[in-house]
Amino acid sequence: MAKERDLEFTKPGEMAFIDDQKMMLAARVARLRTGRAWAEDPPSRTRHLITNIRVTGDDGDELDVESNFHLYRARLKSEEDSWIGSRCDRLRRVGESFHIVKRNVYLEHTVLLSRNLSNFF
Amino acid sequence: MTKETNSLTGERIDGFVSLETGEIDRSIFFDSAVFEHEMETIFGRAWLFLCHATQIPERGDFFESVMGRDNVLVVRQKDGSIKALLNTCAHRGNAVCRAEEGNARSFLCSYHGWSYGIDGRLKGVPGHKNFYKGDLDKSKHGLREVAQVADYKGFIFATHDPTAPSLDDFLGATGRLSLDLLAMKGDMEIVPGIQKFTIDCNWKIAVDNLFDWYHPQVTHASAFAPSVLGSMLGGGGQNGAEEIDMTDLQMQDGADLDIPLGLISGTNFEQSVVLGEYGHAIGGPTATSSGNADMISGPWRDTPEAKEALGPAGAGVAGHPNLFPTLWVVQEMSQLSLRIPRTPDSTEIWWFTFADRNLDPGMRQFSVNLVSHIFGPAGLLEQDDGENWSQATHQSCGFASRNIPHLLNMGLGHGEIIDEGGLKRIEGFTSEHAQLYTYHAWAQWMKDLDWDELKEATTPGDTI
Ligand code: FES
Ligand SMILES: [Fe+2]
Numbered sequence: 022m023a024k025e026r027d028l029e030f031t032k033p034g035e036m037a038f039i040d041d042q043k044m045m046l047a048a049r050v051a052r053l054r055t056g057r058a059w060a061e062d063p064p065s066r067t068r069h070l071i072t073n074i075r076v077t078g079d080d081g082d083e084l085d086v087e088s089n090f091h092l093y094r095a096r097l098k099s100e101e102d103s104w105i106g107s108r109c110d111r112l113r114r115v116g117e118s119f120h121i122v123k124r125n126v127y128l129e130h131t132v133l134l135s136r137n138l139s140n141f142f
Numbered sequence: 143m144t145k146e147t148n149s150l151t152g153e154r155i156d157g158f159v160s161l162e163t164g165e166i167d168r169s170i171f172f173d174s175a176v177f178e179h180e181m182e183t184i185f186g187r188a189w190l191f192l193c194h195a196t197q198i199p200e201r202g203d204f205f206e207s208v209m210g211r212d213n214v215l216v217v218r219q220k221d222g223s224i225k226a227l228l229n230t231c232a233h234r235g236n237a238v239c240r241a242e243e244g245n246a247r248s249f250l251c252s253y254h255g256w257s258y259g260i261d262g263r264l265k266g267v268p269g270h271k272n273f274y275k276g277d278l279d280k281s282k283h284g285l286r287e288v289a290q291v292a293d294y295k296g297f298i299f300a301t302h303d304p305t306a307p308s309l310d311d312f313l314g315a316t317g318r319l320s321l322d323l324l325a326m327k328g329d330m331e332i333v334p335g336i337q338k339f340t341i342d343c344n345w346k347i348a349v350d351n352l353f354d355w356y357h358p359q360v361t362h363a364s365a366f367a368p369s370v371l372g373s374m375l376g377g378g379g380q381n382g383a384e385e386i387d388m389t390d391l392q393m394q395d396g397a398d399l400d401i402p403l404g405l406i407s408g409t410n411f412e413q414s415v416v417l418g419e420y421g422h423a424i425g426g427p428t429a430t431s432s433g434n435a436d437m438i439s440g441p442w443r444d445t446p447e448a449k450e451a452l453g454p455a456g457a458g459v460a461g462h463p464n465l466f467p468t469l470w471v472v473q474e475m476s477q478l479s480l481r482i483p484r485t486p487d488s489t490e491i492w493w494f495t496f497a498d499r500n501l502d503p504g505m506r507q508f509s510v511n512l513v514s515h516i517f518g519p520a521g522l523l524e525q526d527d528g529e530n531w532s533q534a535t536h537q538s539c540g541f542a543s544r545n546i547p548h549l550l551n552m553g554l555g556h557g558e559i560i561d562e563g564g565l566k567r568i569e570g571f572t573s574e575h576a577q578l579y580t581y582h583a584w585a586q587w588m589k590d591l592d593w594d595e596l597k598e599a600t601t602p603g604d605t606i
């Protein structure tokens with residue numbers, strides 16, 4: 022079964038749920054501002070819980086940072102979704118803060134149990 | 143052929159769908175007896191899509207697919223042929239494979255250790271000599287094969303019914319055209335990564351929506367906004383279509399919802415609907431309609447092979463096909479969207495994405511990216527569909543709400559069916575003909591007619 026374990030995640034160039042460049046991320050934000058983004062109207066109530074933050078690389082300008090997350094979404098009257106997974110980020114030092122250069126998100130689900138992914142990870 | 147499985151009589155089934163009024167009984171979306179009956183008369187008999195040949199190119203490659211509630215291992219054999227095996231141990235039912243796809247030399251059951259070849263033959267039984275005293279006839283306890291498996295241009299289908307007509311016959315002109323609209327775009331192969339997600343809706347609501355060119359302008363209004371996909375979808379529009387102008391949309395006043403011109407729907411777009419035997423149908427813009435938004439494919443329709451496969455009547459068709467019951471051929475994005483009923487109000491959606499092997503790497507990357515931006519759970523279009531389907535399912539259940547019909551009467555009585563080369567089509571603008579006909583065919587399947595009767599009962603007449 023080792024072979025199948027290697028297949029758990031697709032690779033760059035293959036299909037992902039979300040495969041965005043900056044322009045597309047901007048489009049997602051713009052969508053929410055149209056007032057007609059029905060999946061987020063009324064907006065979902067979400068919370069990101071981040072744990073196990075580890076810096077795995079640091080070349081002075083940029084850092085590789087891994088973390089685990091729990092994204093919780095409550096929606097409408099009685100609906101809830103949970104996504105748990107890990108994030109591998111490349112962060113750039115900018116002044117006193119960091120900018121996200123790149124983010125890979127690995128979800129624990131194979132079949133998503135939610136009806137969409139209308140939120141940000 | 144009568145089966146006493148539950149209380150669904152032919153008479154009750156006939157009352158579910160009216161071609162005269164375009165009204166559908168909402169109980170078919172939540173009644174568990176209806177669901178059980180569907181599992182038998184539709185998912186127990188129809189040819190169902192399993193996967194594409196390019197997903198399992200090598201010996202031992204497998205992909206786990208679903209037929210009704212049976213999980214099926216589609217496995218490439220030593221001789222290159224394909225077998226579809228039920229993923230259930232012949233001993234006491236355990237799954238013999240827990241990966242969704244991969245490569246196997248054998249399937250080992252984790253319960254008592256029976257092992258099977260990739261052809262399903264039972265090879266190893268722990269304790270065969272000591273406990274079974276050699277009495278167990280291994281040749282009788284292999285993995286069960288699905289009754290019939292066949293492929294059309296690499297699209298693999300199977301049926302549980304040994305008496306079902308051939309796949310070719312089942313597809314007919316409409317089904318073949320539906321698959322050709324994807325197969326003829328090039329040397330198509332799967333892009334690894336089948337997106338799977340779950341929507342809490344009845345599967346028929348999801349299927350009915352794929353023909354629905356009435357909803358994009360409203361449901362997907364945010365995606366088509368100029369600041370979002372509007373510009374990307376061709377600012378000013380391909381073929382002279384104008385960007386959607388939603389500024390005058392008044393949600394509280396239905397009269398104002400008739401948007402002047404939309405990017406892919408609206409009043410001025412020529413559409414064609416194709417209705418086929420066994421319930422296959424296609425609905426949407428014509429190939430030359432200003433509402434047609436094929437963004438990646440180029441002039442593939444002009445190759446001699448495509449012309450020949452599509453035929454003169456098929457060449458103009460560019461809408462959304464559904465192969466009855468649950469396979470949406472999203473030809474403009476080179477994708478398939480399979481809807482898998484799990485319970486009356488839970489449906490899995492599986493997205494299969496294809497690319498032309500001859501596409502240059504940059505264009506391939508663009509197309510793979512693009513489809514994830516449009517469809518799938520995070521797609522800018524599809525995000526907004528799920529909640530509508532879920533609410534349409536659940537708001538239909540109430541004691542009083544269930545008595546209101548599910549309404550599909552747009553254009554009813556105006557659909558003149560033209561028969562050209564075996565393709566039965568309706569020219570016109572946005573209508574609900576394809577949905578209504580799909581429900582009509584669904585009701586015929588539910589009556590458990592024999593195959594000849596079913597074909598006749600699902601053959602379109604002169605008008606709708
Ligand atoms: S159930 Fe598979 S070996 Fe017993
Ligand atoms: Fe939609």
